[in-house]
Amino acid sequence: MTKTPEQLAREQAEAVLKIQQDAVETQMKMMEQLYGDNPEMLAQLKAQLQATMANQADLVAQAQAAAFAAVGAAQSGQGFDPNALIAHLQAQAQAHGISVDPQADADEGFENAYGFINQLRTDYDEAAPQTYAKGSPEAKVFGYLLGGIVGNLNGHIPDQLECEPRSPEMEEQVRGILSNFWGIDTPDELGERLSDLLEEGGMSALYAQMAATEDFNEIAAEEDPEDVPGAMMRWRLARHFAEKVPAEAMRGWDIGRAAALVRWGYFVGMIDEDTAHSILEVCAEEACARFEGWRDFGVSYLFGGLFWRISAGEDEAAEWIENAGGACVELLEPGGAWLAHPWAKAIE
Secondary structure (H helix, E strand, C coil): CCCCHHHHHHHHHHHHHHHHHHHHHHHHHHHHHHHCCCHHHHHHHHHHHHHHHHHHHHHHHHHHHHHHHHHHHHHCCCCCCHHHHHHHHHHHHHHCCCCCCHHHHHHHHHHHHHHHHHHHHHHCCCCCCEEECCCCHHHHHHHHHCCHHHHHHCCCCCCCCCCCCCCHHHHHHHHHHHHHHHCCCCHHHHHHHHHHHHCCCHHHHHHHHHHCCCCHHHHHCCCCHHHHHHHHHHHHHHHHCCCCCCHHHHHHHHHHHHHHHHHHHHHCCCCCHHHHHHHHHHHHHHHHHHCCCHHHHHHHHHHHHHHHHHHHCHHHHHHHHHHHHHHHHHHHCCCCHHHHCCCEEEEC
């Protein structure tokens, strides 16, 4: 027997709810493992999940009923008002505590992420900046440490040009990072990427362009279709912070990544030691001219990373911020390389 559209819609909704129920059951099992020794906490978390599931099921049922009623009215000649249906569904969603304004949710998420990043300025201390002699060991270490967040995330040695102890296996691993994540397999490709970061503006130039563009269609026209959703997220973030965070304030992201690339490039033999130190000196001079300390630099780096990672979605961006923010904290805590080596206020 052929199923009616209403029957098919109900079956699809039930299938969705079944998937959600299975996910909730999995979450509950994980909670039992984590909080088995805390019955009160376990009961509270289970109740929250069950309430969420009940709200979702109720909302789906109400939405179905409203949609079927609208279709029935149209079929009987009573007319169909799509705006009235949309308004009705939105009211139901709001009654269940579900936002119907994705942009408002995104804006709130952006602000929460920015607030988290800025805790570096208030929650941690650092030594007073110092002046380093050009070419001195201290100035060189400062250049290495500009790539400290990337280095920390990868477990590298923080304060020397050699990012890892030498071995064929480690060299292959670093080559894999350059090739798989950066598309760099030759010295020329390394030079092009460094030029983009240090001379052409890197990610901060893209941020400036998006922050100044009012109509997203202008950006979408230049993107491959599969990249449009990610580009829209970046555009929304750039527009949200256009008046609050200038492009120059995220240059730490470009400088920090360039410093990391230099050490990787040296490690695999794409550039020699003198060239590596020459490029790191450029990184260091721009960094000390733009930023007042490691915390200021770290905030800039994390904001640039937020702009980069938001193209993959808010959840992925939040995870990256948490990991990279943790790397910053380790560098600023007792025993951390940033805390032990003061920021350069000048290199002369």
